[in-house]
Amino acid sequence: MDYVINFLSVSLYEGLVYGFVTLGVYITFRVLAFPDLTVDGSFPLGGAVAATLIVGGVNPWLATLVAFIAGICAGLMTSLLNTKLRINALLAGILMMVALYSINLAIMGRSNVSVLREATVFKQTAQLFGIEHTTTLSVIFMVVLAIVILGILNWFLRTEIGLALRATGDNEQMVRGLGVSTDMTTIIGVSLSNGLVALSGGLIAQKQGFSDVGMGIGMIVMGLASVIIGERLFRPRGVTTILFAVIGGSLVYRLFLGIALRLGLPPNNLKLITALLVIIALAIPYIQKKVRGEWIPPAARM
Amino acid sequence: MIKNQSLVKLRKVSKVFLRGSVDEVTALDNVRLDVGAEDFITVIGSNGAGKTTLLNVIAGVYPPEKGGKITINGQDVTRLSEYKRARYVGRVYQNPHIGTAAKMTIEENLSLAMLRGQSRGLRIATNKKRRELFRSVLVPLGLGLEDRLSALVGTLSGGQRQALALVMATISKPSLLLLDEHVATLDPQTNRIVLELSEIIVQKEKMTTIMVTHNMEHALRYGNRLTMMHKGKIIVDIHQKKKSGLSVNDLVVAFERASGERFADDSIMLRNVDS
Numbered sequence: 001m002d003y004v005i006n007f008l009s010v011s012l013y014e015g016l017v018y019g020f021v022t023l024g025v026y027i028t029f030r031v032l033a034f035p036d037l038t039v040d041g042s043f044p045l046g047g048a049v050a051a052t053l054i055v056g057g058v059n060p061w062l063a064t065l066v067a068f069i070a071g072i073c074a075g076l077m078t079s080l081l082n083t084k085l086r087i088n089a090l091l092a093g094i095l096m097m098v099a100l101y102s103i104n105l106a107i108m109g110r111s112n113v114s115v116l117r118e119a120t121v122f123k124q125t126a127q128l129f130g131i132e133h134t135t136t137l138s139v140i141f142m143v144v145l146a147i148v149i150l151g152i153l154n155w156f157l158r159t160e161i162g163l164a165l166r167a168t169g170d171n172e173q174m175v176r177g178l179g180v181s182t183d184m185t186t187i188i189g190v191s192l193s194n195g196l197v198a199l200s201g202g203l204i205a206q207k208q209g210f211s212d213v214g215m216g217i218g219m220i221v222m223g224l225a226s227v228i229i230g231e232r233l234f235r236p237r238g239v240t241t242i243l244f245a246v247i248g249g250s251l252v253y254r255l256f257l258g259i260a261l262r263l264g265l266p267p268n269n270l271k272l273i274t275a276l277l278v279i280i281a282l283a284i285p286y287i288q289k290k291v292r293g294e295w296i297p298p299a300a301r302m
Numbered sequence: 303m304i305k306n307q308s309l310v311k312l313r314k315v316s317k318v319f320l321r322g323s324v325d326e327v328t329a330l331d332n333v334r335l336d337v338g339a340e341d342f343i344t345v346i347g348s349n350g351a352g353k354t355t356l357l358n359v360i361a362g363v364y365p366p367e368k369g370g371k372i373t374i375n376g377q378d379v380t381r382l383s384e385y386k387r388a389r390y391v392g393r394v395y396q397n398p399h400i401g402t403a404a405k406m407t408i409e410e411n412l413s414l415a416m417l418r419g420q421s422r423g424l425r426i427a428t429n430k431k432r433r434e435l436f437r438s439v440l441v442p443l444g445l446g447l448e449d450r451l452s453a454l455v456g457t458l459s460g461g462q463r464q465a466l467a468l469v470m471a472t473i474s475k476p477s478l479l480l481l482d483e484h485v486a487t488l489d490p491q492t493n494r495i496v497l498e499l500s501e502i503i504v505q506k507e508k509m510t511t512i513m514v515t516h517n518m519e520h521a522l523r524y525g526n527r528l529t530m531m532h533k534g535k536i537i538v539d540i541h542q543k544k545k546s547g548l549s550v551n552d553l554v555v556a557f558e559r560a561s562g563e564r565f566a567d568d569s570i571m572l573r574n575v576d577s
Contacts, residue, residue: 160422167414170403179388179419
């Protein structure tokens with residue numbers, strides 16, 4: 001029984017931490033219709049910044065905040081490449097992802113940095129309440145943080161700027177016709193998205209005890225998988241339910257992965273499983289239509 | 303109309319597409335136009351005459367060729383980008399999908415439109431007061447949209463979406479309204495409803511309006527001034543007094559005299575049969 005509870009709580013906090021990546025991917029892919037691949041670089045960027053600062057003696061809370069800001073900067077670069085230099089969104093993200101690999105190595109000075117013996121936001125929270133640093137504490141920490149961030153996003157996406165951001169992904173021409181710079185909304189959205197992703201990277205580095213330059217590989221696919229699972233499973237409608245569904249998708253994804261690992265799947269196959277999961281999730285509606293003999297539109301390129 | 307009362311002025315406005323290639327097209331050829339503040343101008347012309355290009359350069363979708371000048375309210379807007387010009391210009395497109403955001407609700411669409419040209423902040427976009435305003439502008443449509451404020455726009459019919467697009471283009475009372483064949487894709491009945499709504503809103507808000515149409519009868523029935531475009535030029539410009547009492551036949555004669563060509567646009571003639 002303890003084993004099950006432990007498994008569930010680990011899945012829960014991992015799902016919540018990676019849920020920020022999912023929220024970031026949701027903002028770019030779904031809200032802005034901007035297929036941003038910077039994520040694979042901005043996730044380890046968050047880890048690299050947080051870990052390096054913590055090792056250098058910086059307060060872990062401050063280090064985590066700087067990781068968030070570093071992610072915003074990465075997203076800012078990608079969106080500037082797209083809006084000011086007119087580089088295709090997909091390519092702008094790939095370029096930043098590649099550039100960030102070198103930048104992350106430069107920040108850490110080597111391919112990984114350990115924070116096992118350093119202070120982290122999790123350990124400091126435990127100290128603050130004078131209790132042991134346990135999984136339960138991590139879960140509570142993440143639930144509180146997730147509620148705060150969901151609350152902020154839920155508010156932001158309903159504000160006047162937030163509305164313009166959502167409309168940009170829906171109907172760019174209309175948004176310009178109504179007097180909004182779609183360059184500006186794209187920059188805000190992509191920056192915010194990568195900030196969330198880097199925040200997640202910074203927290204994961206502190207949780208697992210190290211930051212690694214390769215920890216971002218496949219993040220974008222994982223984020224997409226979680227978004228799709230959330231959408232298919234919970235069929236959300238309206239901003240609030242969509243945000244919860246996206247986090248829910250991340251939790252379900254972690255649960256699946258945890259079960260697969262405990263059933264004896266070699267960890268090396270994780271990325272393959274993730275890719276398969278996305279393929280299956282995307283193919284199901286097609287197959288359903290095929291079986292029902294419905295009309296299917298031609299394949300899309302974007 | 304006294305000259306300095308012109309709301310919109312176009313001087314030497316040309317637009318060439320694919321310059322230097324074998325497919326080079328002169329969509330606008332040295333156009334001069336003064337739009338008075340009280341004007342409701344209808345623009346007719348065959349496909350490729352330059353009607354939509356005219357609206358696009360006025361709206362700022364792209365700038366005219368060098369040497370051209372556009373002023374709105376006395377301000378030179380020739381190089382002003384579309385989104386900055388939007389505060390002066392409301393527009394309804396031929397395709398209802400372009401004027402509205404499908405994945406957002408009616409009230410969210412109206413809230414976006416209400417802030418045309420204003421700075422947008424971190425206030426919640428829809429509140430009780432704004433909803434009341436939205437209901438009050440939707441009631442005159444007679445489509446019951448005022449009771450469906452939280453419905454997704456994608457669930458509306460083409461006619462309903464176009465009526466909403468019309469309200470969105472006018473809710474912030476911009477000084478200039480551009481109607482770009484905005485009823486062309488609607489069925490005859492919806493077509494008439496949306497046209498009549500357009501006229502009611504234009505008269506109530508006293509908006510300067512330019513309406514592009516393919517339909518000669520619409521061009522005659524609405525507005526106080528009728529222009530005809532051909533090969534990028536405005537070749538006929540008929541003001542209020544002469545306009546009333548004109549028939550479709552008179553227009554064909556006017557066209558042939560002005561262009562020196564025989565009138566042979568079946569699409570315009572056929573459309574008049576429908577209506």
